[in-house]
Amino acid sequence: MLPMSPPLVGSIPSIPPSSLDLEAAIRQMRHEKNAVILAHYYQEPDIQDLADFVGDSLELSRKAAATDADMIVFCGVKFMAEVAKILSPQKKVLLPDMRAGCSLETSCPPASFKAFREAHPDHVALTYINCSAEVKALSDIIVTSSNAEAIIRQIPENQEIIFAPDWHLGQFLIQKTGRPMLLWQGACMVHERFSEEGLVRLKTRHPQAAIIAHPECPAPILRHADHVGSTSSLIAFTRNTPHQTYIVATELGILHQMRLASPEKTFLDVPGLDSTCACNACPYMRMNTVEKLYQCMATEQPEIILPEALRLAALRPLETMLAMSPPPVRA
Ligand code: 13P
Ligand code: SF4
Numbered sequence: 103m104l105p106m107s108p109p110l111v112g113s114i115p116s117i118p119p120s121s122l123d124l125e126a127a128i129r130q131m132r133h134e135k136n137a138v139i140l141a142h143y144y145q146e147p148d149i150q151d152l153a154d155f156v157g158d159s160l161e162l163s164r165k166a167a168a169t170d171a172d173m174i175v176f177c178g179v180k181f182m183a184e185v186a187k188i189l190s191p192q193k194k195v196l197l198p199d200m201r202a203g204c205s206l207e208t209s210c211p212p213a214s215f216k217a218f219r220e221a222h223p224d225h226v227a228l229t230y231i232n233c234s235a236e237v238k239a240l241s242d243i244i245v246t247s248s249n250a251e252a253i254i255r256q257i258p259e260n261q262e263i264i265f266a267p268d269w270h271l272g273q274f275l276i277q278k279t280g281r282p283m284l285l286w287q288g289a290c291m292v293h294e295r296f297s298e299e300g301l302v303r304l305k306t307r308h309p310q311a312a313i314i315a316h317p318e319c320p321a322p323i324l325r326h327a328d329h330v331g332s333t334s335s336l337i338a339f340t341r342n343t344p345h346q347t348y349i350v351a352t353e354l355g356i357l358h359q360m361r362l363a364s365p366e367k368t369f370l371d372v373p374g375l376d377s378t379c380a381c382n383a384c385p386y387m388r389m390n391t392v393e394k395l396y397q398c399m400a401t402e403q404p405e406i407i408l409p410e411a412l413r414l415a416a417l418r419p420l421e422t423m424l425a426m427s428p429p430p431v432r433a
Contacts, residue, residue, distance in 0.1 A: 103292060108317070110283045112170060113314045118161065118382065119360065122396075124392050124393065124395075124396045125148075125152060125227070125392070127286070127396055127400075128152055128392070128395060128396050128399060129152070129401050131396075131399045131400065132154075132175075133136070133171050133231075135172065135399065135402075135408040136171050136172040137171055137172065137173035137174070137175050137399065138154050138155070138160050138165075138169050138171035138173070138174055138175070139152060139153045139154050139155075139175045139177060140153060140154065140155050140156075140157070140165055140166060140170055140174060140175070140176050140177065140178070140186070141153035141155070141156045141177040141178065142156070142157070142158070142159070142162060142178035142179070142182060142333075142355075142387065143157070143158065143333040143334075143337070143355055143356045143358075143359055144178075144333070144353040144355035144356065144384050144387040145177045145178065145355055145390060146355065146390075146391070146392075147355075147358040148392050149156050149177045149390060149391075149392060149395060150355075150358055150359065152392070152395070153177060156359060157334060158247070158332045158333040158334040158335075158398065159182060159185075159231050159232075159246040159247070159248075159332070159333075160246040160248045160249055160332070160334075160427065161248075161334060161430065162176075162178065162182060162185075162186070162232075163182075163185050163186070163189060163231070163246075163306060163424070164244045164424070164430065165191050166185065166186035166193075166195075167189040167190060167424070169190065169193070171193065172193060172194065173193060173194045173195075173196065173402070174186045174187075174190060174193050174194070174196070174267055175196045175198075175395065176195060176196065176197050176406075177198060177209075177390050178202070178387070178390075179202045179204045179384075179386050179387060179396060180197060180200065180202055180203055180207070181203075181204055181207050181231065181232055181233060181234060181235075182184065182231075182399055183195055183196075183197040183406045184234075184235045184406055184408065184416075185231065185420065186406070187407075187408055187413070188235065188238075188408065188413050188416050188417050188420055189417070189420060191387075191410075191413060194378075194402065194405060195405065195406040195413065196399070196402060196403070196404065196405055196406070197390075197398070197404060197406060198389075198390040198391070198394035198395045198397070198398045199295075199389040199390050199391075199394050199404075200404040201386075201389055202234050202387065202389040202390055203384045203386050204290075204386055205231050205288075205289070205291035205292075206230065206232040206233065206267050206268055206288050206289070206348070207232060207234050207237075208289050209251065209286075209287070209288030209289065210233050210234070210237050210266055210267035210286060210288050211266050212236035212237050212240065214233060215233075215237050215240055215266060215267075216240055216265065217288070218266070218286065219240055219264070220328065222262070222284060223262040224262055225262045225263055225284060226242045226243065226257060226261055226262070226263050226264070227240065227241045227242045227243070227263075227264050227265050227266070228242065228243050228245055228250075228253070228254070228257075228263050228264065228265050228266075228283070229239070229241035229242075229244055229245070229265075229267070229419065230244075230246070230247075230250070230265075230266065230267060230268050230271060231245065231246045231423075232242050232267065232268065232290075233266070233267055234410065235408055235412055235413070235416045236416075237266070237267070238415075239412055239415035239416040239419075240415075240418055240421045241266075241421065243419050243422045243423055243426065244418055244419045244420050244422070245423060246332065246423075246425040247271065247316065247317050247318070247331070247332040247333075247335075248331070248332035248334060248335060249423065249426070249427040249428060250271070250275055250425065251275060251278055251279055252426070252428050253423065253426045253427070254275060254279045254281055254283075254356075255279060257281075258425055262282075262284070263281065263282075263283040263284070264283065264284045264285075264286070265283040265284070265285050265286065266285070266286030266288065267286045267288030268286075268288055268289065268290065268318055269285050269286065269287050269288060269289055270289060270290075270293065270294070270317070270318055270319060270320050270324075271317045271318055272285040272286070273285070273321060274317040274321070274324060274330065275317075276288075276421070287326060289320075290318040290397075291315055291385075292318075292353050292381065292382060292383070292384045293312075293318035293319045293323075293351075293352065293353075294318075294319075294320060295374045295375045295376070295381040295382075296319055296320075296323050296372045296373075296374060296375070296381075296382065297372065297373050297374060297375045298323055299324075299329055299426035300372055300373035300374075301313065301323060301325070301326055301349065301351065301372045304349045304370055304372065305326065308347050308349065308370065310345065310346065310347060310410070310431075311345065311346075311347035311348060311349050311368075311370065312328045312329065312339075312343065312345040312347070312348050312349070313326050313327045313328050313329075313348075313349045313351065314327060314328065314329045314330075314331075314334065314336045314339055314348055314349070314350055314351065315327040315329075315330050315336075315339070315350075315351035315352065316330070316331070316332070316336065316351065316352035316353075317330050317331070317332075318352075319351050319352075323351050323372075327351065329343075333352065333356055333416065336350070336352060336356065336360075337359050337360055337363060338431075340360045340363065340364055340367065340369070341360075341363045341364055341433050345367070346361070346367055346368060347367065347368040347369075348367065348368070348369050348370070349370050349372060350369055350370065350371055351372045351381060352382075353383065353384045354371045354382045354383055355383070355384075355387060356382075357369045357371060
């Protein structure tokens with residue numbers, strides 16, 4: 103291990119010195135600043151290993167709401183860090199790279215969503231958490247992939263629903279619950295690009311393997327799946343079922359926790375449509391690096407700042423989500 107270069111706080115160079123043990127420096131700042139590092143499963147393994155908690159969107163929201171840390175360092179994408187700020191306004195919330203967006207968020211501009219809502223005034227607006235704070239503020243209930251089905255089942259039968267922004271998740275939920283919903287036409291650029299042909303080829307070579315998929319995948323991928331669920335649910339499935347091999351149709355960062363939980367098992371990632379690109383890596387999640395994590399903790403920038411009126415408007419549908427969610431299934 104390389105020696106640590108003092109000082110860790112104060113005048114911080116924009117490029118960390120190469121002699122600095124970044125992991126040790128991050129751990130020391132976390133202690134000194136009473137910070138908590140939250141990471142999504144799609145982050146690089148070295149970031150996941152540094153985090154205090156790694157989870158799916160719902161679990162990360164709950165952690166952000168419950169933490170007694172002074173600072174939340176969110177290793178994920180911007181909408182997730184915004185949720186942390188909305189639920190924990192008194193905390194300083196940092197995101198290592200403010201450009202870490204989400205294609206689903208981009209596919210649902212607030213002005214267009216507002217017009218969509220206004221065109222359907224009798225519908226309740228159920229909105230996937232992968233959207234901007236502005237779109238949340240225009241919604242009635244936020245959902246994640248782990249609680250959407252349970253929340254839809256609590257909405258009275260005669261109540262019409264609009265669902266945004268993920269069309270594939272919406273289709274999956276309609277099929278699962280039998281509830282018609284008017285769908286926004288958004289999609290995730292990662293999950294939409296998995297190759298069905300590549301998936302079938304893997305299954306042909308590994309006929310005993312279980313196929314697992316995130317519900318942001320299109321129906322031609324989901325129809326092959328033995329299990330469909332949120333990132334946490336996919337990891338739990340690999341831990342709790344006896345298959346030796348799993349074919350995984352979601353962002354490849356998730357393989358890290360699967361391999362840690364079941365080192366004796368084999369995990370195969372589904373290729374993207376274009377064999378020349380790493381299509382199954384989310385380019386937004388990949389914008390966070392250990393170097394940027396160090397830098398953001400040292401400088402306490404970039405910080406998520408939301409106008410209070412917007413925060414309060416977005417808080418309402420998030421609180422409704424938390425109240426309607428089934429209890430957590432893990433500690
Ligand atoms: P989860 O809520 O299942 O972690 O999904 C988040 C996400 O962004 C999937 O692309
Ligand atoms: Fe957004 Fe897709 Fe990346 Fe998830 S994987 S953060 S939905 S772009």
